[in-house]
Amino acid sequence: MTMDKKKIPFNRPFIVGKELYYIAQAVLGGQLSGNGSYTRKCQEWLEQRLGCGKALLTHSCTGALEMAAILCDIQPGDEIIMPSFTFVSSANAFVLRGGVPVFVDIRCDTMNMNETLVEAAITSHTKVILPVHYAGVGCMMEKLLPMAENHGLIVIEDAAQSLLSQYRGRFLGTIGHLGCLSFHETKNIISGEGGALLINDPRFEERAEIIWEKGTNRNQYSRGAVDKYTWMDIGSSFLPGELVAAFLYAQLEAAEQIVRARQRIFQRYVERLRPLEEKGLLRLPMIADVSCCNGHIIYIITRSPSERRQLIEYLTERGINAIFHYVPLHTSPAGRRFGRVAGEMAVTEDFSARLIRLPIFFDMSDEQVDRVAAETESFFHRS
Numbered sequence: 066m067t068m069d070k071k072k073i074p075f076n077r078p079f080i081v082g083k084e085l086y087y088i089a090q091a092v093l094g095g096q097l098s099g100n101g102s103y104t105r106k107c108q109e110w111l112e113q114r115l116g117c118g119k120a121l122l123t124h125s126c127t128g129a130l131e132m133a134a135i136l137c138d139i140q141p142g143d144e145i146i147m148p149s150f151t152f153v154s155s156a157n158a159f160v161l162r163g164g165v166p167v168f169v170d171i172r173c174d175t176m177n178m179n180e181t182l183v184e185a186a187i188t189s190h191t192k193v194i195l196p197v198h199y200a201g202v203g204c205m206m207e208k209l210l211p212m213a214e215n216h217g218l219i220v221i222e223d224a225a226q227s228l229l230s231q232y233r234g235r236f237l238g239t240i241g242h243l244g245c246l247s248f249h250e251t252k253n254i255i256s257g258e259g260g261a262l263l264i265n266d267p268r269f270e271e272r273a274e275i276i277w278e279k280g281t282n283r284n285q286y287s288r289g290a291v292d293k294y295t296w297m298d299i300g301s302s303f304l305p306g307e308l309v310a311a312f313l314y315a316q317l318e319a320a321e322q323i324v325r326a327r328q329r330i331f332q333r334y335v336e337r338l339r340p341l342e343e344k345g346l347l348r349l350p351m352i353a354d355v356s357c358c359n360g361h362i363i364y365i366i367t368r369s370p371s372e373r374r375q376l377i378e379y380l381t382e383r384g385i386n387a388i389f390h391y392v393p394l395h396t397s398p399a400g401r402r403f404g405r406v407a408g409e410m411a412v413t414e415d416f417s418a419r420l421i422r423l424p425i426f427f428d429m430s431d432e433q434v435d436r437v438a439a440e441t442e443s444f445f446h447r448s
């Protein structure tokens with residue numbers, strides 16, 4: 066047996082096309098700092114493929130969220146309604162501006178923020194609604210957008226896991242006023258670290274460029290719109306370097322191929338594990354239309370927290386790296402310090418304690434998927 070067959074990692078970075086060639090071209094082109102030709106190529110790809118008004122490449126999705134918080138002019142005491150079942154960056158970006166995360170519970174089916182609980186969480190201090198599209202499955206945007214409009218709120222989509230996932234015919238990240246993507250190495254389309262801010266409301270476009278370029282109007286200068294650039298606003302160094310952008314551009318060129326591979330692996334898992342679900346031994350993701358989901362995460366929900374712990378240990382002993390996911394933010398030290406809870410969090414606390422993420426990566430073989438499924442089956446069928 067090869068080492069690859071002996072151990073199945075949770076994730077594995079990969080090269081799919083011209084990544085190394087484009088990196089060499091970036092070096093030979095003489096510019097490795099941000100906002101070079103590959104940065105522009107990536108932004109054009111996102112704008113054209115997704116149909117957003119403007120895309121700005123960032124060093125991470127965290128950076129995109131931080132830019133969004135600045136664009137929304139978050140002030141101390143402003144409230145941001147979001148799920149607690151999410152990564153820390155969703156909250157941290159706003160806490161850095163003095164904002165207060167207001168956590169609401171999630172739905173039982175999609176693990177997304179429960180839209181029926183949002184209205185009751187809105188106060189005179191609310192400024193933003195932040196839906197997080199968990200596992201690349203869309204939140205109920207047709208409910209959230211009218212709610213935001215009625216209260217004069219901004220909708221920022223945390224679409225970190227969602228590139229090329231669709232909701233009602235529109236790409237996630239392009240539906241709210243702003244959208245944030247991730248290209249972290251654990252995502253479908255990768256560049257090691259990396260992200261993008263999608264600007265869907267034209268009123269944010271000009272200021273976004275200034276914030277993105279360290280608070281200067283350097284982009285206007287580069288286009289010849291002004292004869293010199295200067296400090297205009299607050300901002301930071303949100304740009305990735307050209308090596309990151311060059312790697313990313315090769316991945317974007319193959320984005321559909323990558324997503325199809327993930328969807329196929331996801332579907333094979335579901336087919337293999339469905340008998341366990343039918344016996345009531347676990348629960349699989351509940352997705353109405355698999356073709357609209359990008360296959361980013363395959364998870365199962367066990368019957369109890371102790372069973373989850375035992376299954377993770379069982380798989381680990383057999384060379385399979387399965388992991389749990391988020392510890393709810395409202396239960397964390399920083400979450401208790403900086404945020405508050407709106408209503409009960411029963412579903413968040415229950416499901417987060419029972420969820421396991423199984424390995425999935427672009428070049429995962431059918432044999433590897435079948436082995437993970439078989440070991441999971443053997444765990445549940447132990448006498």
